[in-house]
Amino acid sequence: MAIHVFDNDxxxxxxxxxxxxxxxxxxxxxxxxxxxxxxxxxxxxxGREYHGMISREEADQLLSxxxxxxLIRESQRQPGTYTxxxxxxxxxxxxxxxxxxxxxxxxxxxxxxxxxxTDGLITLYIETKAAEYISKMTINxxxxxxxxxxxxxxxxxxxxxxxxxxxxDGKETLGDELEERLTSLVRRATLKESERAPKYEKVHNFKVxxxxxxxxxxxxxxxxxxLIAQGVKCADCGLNVHKQCSKMVPNDCKPDLKxxxxxxxxxxxxxxxxxxxxxxxxxxMCIREIESRGLKSEGLYRISGFSDLIEDVKLSFDRDGEKxxxxxxxxxxxxxxxxxxxxxxxxxxIPVITYDAYPRFIEAxxxxxxxxxxxxxxxxxxxxxxxHCETLRYLMAHLKRVTxxxxxxxxNAENLGIVFGPTLMRxxxxxxxxxxxxxxxxxxxxxxxxxxxxxxx
Numbered sequence: 402m403a404i405h406v407f408d409n410d411x412x413x414x415x416x417x418x419x420x421x422x423x424x425x426x427x428x429x430x431x432x433x434x435x436x437x438x439x440x441x442x443x444x445x446x447x448g449r450e451y452h453g454m455i456s457r458e459e460a461d462q463l464l465s466x467x468x469x470x471x472l473i474r475e476s477q478r479q480p481g482t483y484t485x486x487x488x489x490x491x492x493x494x495x496x497x498x499x500x501x502x503x504x505x506x507x508x509x510x511x512x513x514x515x516x517x518x519t520d521g522l523i524t525l526y527i528e529t530k531a532a533e534y535i536s537k538m539t540i541n542x543x544x545x546x547x548x549x550x551x552x553x554x555x556x557x558x559x560x561x562x563x564x565x566x567x568x569x570d571g572k573e574t575l576g577d578e579l580e581e582r583l584t585s586l587v588r589r590a591t592l593k594e595s596e597r598a599p600k601y602e603k604v605h606n607f608k609v610x611x612x613x614x615x616x617x618x619x620x621x622x623x624x625x626x627x628l629i630a631q632g633v634k635c636a637d638c639g640l641n642v643h644k645q646c647s648k649m650v651p652n653d654c655k656p657d658l659k660x661x662x663x664x665x666x667x668x669x670x671x672x673x674x675x676x677x678x679x680x681x682x683x684x685x686m687c688i689r690e691i692e693s694r695g696l697k698s699e700g701l702y703r704i705s706g707f708s709d710l711i712e713d714v715k716l717s718f719d720r721d722g723e724k725x726x727x728x729x730x731x732x733x734x735x736x737x738x739x740x741x742x743x744x745x746x747x748x749x750x751i752p753v754i755t756y757d758a759y760p761r762f763i764e765a766x767x768x769x770x771x772x773x774x775x776x777x778x779x780x781x782x783x784x785x786x787x788x789h790c791e792t793l794r795y796l797m798a799h800l801k802r803v804t805x806x807x808x809x810x811x812x813n814a815e816n817l818g819i820v821f822g823p824t825l826m827r828x829x830x831x832x833x834x835x836x837x838x839x840x841x842x843x844x845x846x847x848x849x850x851x852x853x854x855x856x857x858x
Contacts, residue, residue: 471488679788
């Protein structure tokens, strides 16, 4: 997708479509039909709209006064269960009614019966009047015409680009030109971030959301109708769309730092996209610190640092991000920095070697022929998301440097495999025995990646 940049930093907002908003305004309003007599055994969470055990015919007669009229009755067929009877479209509609602290007839849960009925009438009215319109909402989305970049306003990017010029997307993975620049092991281990960060693909993290006040879908430009849970919101970038539109949105989430509140325990791709970096800053900063003063430290990565201070480093990254101070002035013991790096990898919700790719790496480690094993590992690496693969590449180059100082630090590839195997890869929902058997293969995977990092990456 090309980015169109307009002269004078001009922003052209999408044309929001008002048809569904107008329909919501026209929807019938709730009219409670109250019971004039006292009803025995009325549930405490129902009010005067409860009429006890009356028949469908009686309910229908009571509701015939106006559209939107409603009452609650106890079922005659199944005593102890309750029905919401609602007048819509000149007929009575009956819904099985539930209560678990909130009222519901479907997925949405409401504080009051009045809110439930209000939302129900809006939904029934819009889906009756605009069924065909809704089914075609996603055909010509504004998302593709206006562009996600424009919707999210990126003035810094605009200033960096020539006026009225189309800028093609960057490559998804490291290209040949970059690979040529990374032939030196030292260069790769101390790679600076001066190059522009690659454009990683990221799925949106949509969650059902209740919008306060009128909101329009940022995919199809149509109104998001209803009283609560009108649509979904991306927890990482804040994109608001209909639930049905969310299935059509491309995997182009651009996380916003105001939504990404922490560094540890944050999805890896989300973090690097939020900070516009190749790799998580924790990985780069810790490795640079270790390279500068710890490569010859005996038992590097094997010896644990003081846990309270490791937790302190974690909190520092979560609070200060790339401004976190992990220098020797603050943390003299290098094992605290190695511990913080290992903790970062352990805390990832999706490991560096992802659950999807995990079986292929284990299968590769089980092969006995060296060439076949390397080829299988090479294919397995292709299954990793780009940000995961780049992070793994950078870490393996660093660990190779650690092994080159084995004379001093006593850490070879096998030792590092024991440390990092279960840290970088975790068994996806396997039974305990299988997971236990996989530990030795996890170690072998990391050992092979370290020894052959110049070939595999």
